[in-house]
Amino acid sequence: ETGVTQTPRHLVMGMTNKKSLKCEQHLGHNAMYWYKQSAKKPLELMFVYNFKEQTENNSVPSRFSPECPNSSHLFLHLHTLQPEDSALYLCASSQDWGRDQPQHFGDGTRLSIL
Amino acid sequence: RKEVEQDPGPFNVPEGATVAFNCTYSNSASQSFFWYRQDCRKEPKLLMSVYSSGNEDGRFTAQLNRASQYISLLIRDSKLSDSATYLCVVNRGGGSYIPTFGRGTSLIVHP
Numbered sequence: 001e002t003g004v005t006q007t008p009r010h011l012v013m014g015m016t017n018k019k020s021l022k023c024e025q026h027l028g029h030n031a032m033y034w035y036k037q038s039a040k041k042p043l044e045l046m047f048v049y050n051f052k053e054q055t056e057n058n059s060v061p062s063r064f065s066p067e068c069p070n071s072s073h074l075f076l077h078l079h080t081l082q083p084e085d086s087a088l089y090l091c092a093s094s095q096d097w098g099r100d101q102p103q104h105f106g107d108g109t110r111l112s113i114l
Numbered sequence: 115r116k117e118v119e120q121d122p123g124p125f126n127v128p129e130g131a132t133v134a135f136n137c138t139y140s141n142s143a144s145q146s147f148f149w150y151r152q153d154c155r156k157e158p159k160l161l162m163s164v165y166s167s168g169n170e171d172g173r174f175t176a177q178l179n180r181a182s183q184y185i186s187l188l189i190r191d192s193k194l195s196d197s198a199t200y201l202c203v204v205n206r207g208g209g210s211y212i213p214t215f216g217r218g219t220s221l222i223v224h225p
Binding site: 040041042043044045048056058090097098099100101102103104105106107108 | 118145146148156157158159160163201205211212213214215216217218
């Protein structure tokens with residue numbers, strides 16, 4: 001059983017749709033992350049939140065909009081996505097944002113853009 | 115040179131074999147290093163942190179070589195269940211905690 005839960009597990013959407021990905025962590029962690037994993041490519045960090053504040057935006061296009069209402073929940077709002085945005089989106093958490101902080105990942109949302 | 119480089123493999127070994135992977139990193143200021151394991155279509159899971167003095171956990175041993183800027187993972191007495199992709203993670207360093215993942219090394223352990 002994972003301490004980080006993501007919904008939905010799978011999502012198919014058109015390029016003009018708006019949808020949201022949800023992540024919830026039950027580990028009492030203070031930092032949460034969004035990653036993108038495309039086929040044959042390494043995980044790419046997208047956003048980092050520490051104590052609900054965004055600390056990193058790794059040059060992510062504005063069609064991806066994160067929201068962190070509290071330390072346990074993280075959303076990724078999607079709007080006007082492109083076919084190349086099809087990927088596995090992983091949420092992770094760690095005790096704090098800083099060095100020597102291993103991360104715990106959710107199962108991911110597999111996103112397909114038509 | 116890529117920030118974090120791994121041989122994608124696959125490494126195809128028989129049960130009981132000893133296998134080792136290396137991961138090179140480009141930023142000499144990097145301070146934190148990890149190995150994660152990712153099974154097919156699953157999320158990455160922390161395998162072990164890599165400390166300056168090395169780290170051993172059962173059949174798994176991780177080493178850090180700062181002079182040559184690489185970390186290694188040694189797996190002894192391979193099991194079928196060790197088949198997975200092993201991801202190297204290096205925090206960028208120099209005041210940045212951004213983790214950079216390698217593409218992973220695929221290991222297949224066969225009977």
